[in-house]
Amino acid sequence: MSNFEFSSLENRDNTMATKWDKREEIFGSQDILPMWVADSDWQTAPAVKKRLQEKVEEGIFGYSFADQSIYQAVQDWLQRRFDLAVKKDWLIFDTGVVPAINFTLKAITEPDEAVIVQPPVYRPFYGAVKNNNCQLLKNELIKTNNYYQMDLNHLEKQIKESNQQGNRVRAMIFCSPHNPVGRVWQKEELLKLLRLLKKEDIYLLSDEIHLDLILPGYQHTPVLKLLLARDEFKEYRKKVISLMAASKTFNIAGLHTSYTIIESRELRAAYQKAKEGFATGNSPFGLLALKSAYNEGEEWLEAQLKYLEANYKFLQQYIKENIPQIKVTEEEGTYLIWLDCSQLGFEKDEQLIEFMNKNAKVGLNPGRWFGDAGSMHMRLNIACPRQRLEEGLKRIKTAVASLENG
Template sequence: MGLFDTIYNRKNTRSVKWDLLKPIFQTDDVLPMWVADMDFKAPEAVNDALKARADHGIYGYTIVDEDVKSSVGNWIKNRHDWEVDQNWLSFSPGVVTSINMAIQAFTEPEEKVLIQTPVYTPFYSAINNHNRELVKNPLLKKDNYYHIDFNDFEEKLQQGVKLFILCSPHNPVGRVWTKEELEEMGRLCMKYDVLIVSDEIHADLVYPGVKHIPIATVSQEVADQTITCMSPSKTFNLAGLQASYIITPDKKKRDALNEHLGKQGHHILNMMGNTAMEAAYLQGAEWLDELRSVLQDNKDYVTKMLAEQTSELEVTKTEGTYLLWIDCSKLNMNSKELKKFMIEEARVGLNGGAEYGEEGETYMRMNIACPRQTLEEGVQRIINAVNNR
């Protein structure tokens, strides 16, 4: 059985995905294909490194040393053609933490923060919880593919936006932005002096033949205007180990961010996250390449099956992430009815599209990072439910 074919029992492991079914879906009788973690084991090199560290048996205060920073820098250079100075790096427990810290460090209450909707739910809470004004630049969908509305983007920036949270690759619509799109976003943010906070946690999870471009690489000027948040957590299924980093080329901004991270006590990594990150970046490339191939096959399977066996469901064209954005508008259900249908009739636990903004009212988000047997079961449940309506 292949590396990504084995089915592991994740119940009773304090798993958000598997052990919170009752509170989230009001039933245990759903197949969880929702929250963005994978049902695959991390690379063996990571598990071996964690075991070796545990065997030492002493878990005192830990540092992020030059070896760890070097592993990060080399990974970004090799995967994303970006030469990152180790001095640009800061560390935090997670990308969501980093985004919250940036909002606090670089904006004041009631100042405007822009997002491109529908988008990752914590962007909303990061803005609203800190009493900032949320500004939307809704993405446009044409021919089953999402685009940026640049006229609206500039119009919104003109209204006094201080900070723009970019999702790149985009969750949930799966876009991997082109160099031209990134250059235009960068140009407009420079024109109106808007700080870019770029969530690039899915950077490594692009489909074969697709290239992720960090927005900070489009020009030196844009780099100095950008704070990039990255992590191995999505790439290697390490979310529970809470390890991420921030890349800030501009020293003044980096110092301000580090001061804020220190004030909040979020400036260090836990020992196991530190260990896992280094091992993954040093020895995880082959594992990742195999994973990307598996995800491509999984995406193709879901897209083909839903197109051939239903007339109501359409998978949005995507280039990255292991999350599919499924258009369910032809079912003629509102978001509440749609979620109820997927739980009670299909018995599949998906994320309701409305969680990502009103633009997602008739969509569902599906996590396809699971063994094929699990995927086929989930897809067949959905097809049967739709066709038996």
């Protein structure tokens, strides 16, 4: 039995929590049960909380930097959890994965070059491409029986066509594990992708922020681990950027701390150059939270993973028995569930969104937020107490029942 608490109904109202205190602004009502933003509705690991309280007691919050102990915590975590050996020089600390993606594209792209994304995918990927005046190359995932796979044959054709049309394909922003469809990519899939990108000389930005949130039976493989283990990628490794954080894992996203791994000295220099002039220093709270999470939070993480697994199984069973019109995409990682709502009978996404907001009174991420490929889908966050998850599902069940009877 876990000594850690995940079932307490924490009150996040009036805490400046984006997820809770923007309900009226985003969903049009305070009565909405928010199940959207990718943060958790439970407290972080006790070790993290304790260390931050100690820092508050110090009472001095001046400029800070990552000392050797911070680097060591990250290196130890990656070695212990993923058998990935990362050198200190490869690590750069940032204020978040999204800023890091933007900095990377700024460093490596020219206007009108093309950048690959794989819809339906995390919305800020699209924004990063636009921010850097690049062209979007959308390589949609293939969906079969509520399970998604990469379409690399189509991607190869798309790359050639884009290059021929004068929009050189320069980079790919990759989501691993994938948000929102919940895939944990297998080694064979990753190797096929890496070999294609190597052949076409394309940079890879691998967003692995959900790397620790994996369901039993699956294993996250960092792309860098595959690259380091094979001589065939000795040169291509210089074009790969890995983006990671403890923020989703330990519910510390508001502390704005992530780390970027770049093996190539030249690319690191270009990346640092791209950051010049921006507020990229880290808060001492973010750095200390990262360190204590990685050094002392592993037992808490394992307990959290068990709770998330139980929540996922509960959701699967509840929807199967009570709302069979909604199909649950097979989940392998993250705590974000991708729901296929196409059988509810709506003709437009706007109708589905209004139904969830006004009828069910649950705040979910609309599938279209992740691109056109997300049409008629919704994303639901299960990182919340079971009682709250059940309440959200009951609201959807009642609304769907009234829809069928009405």
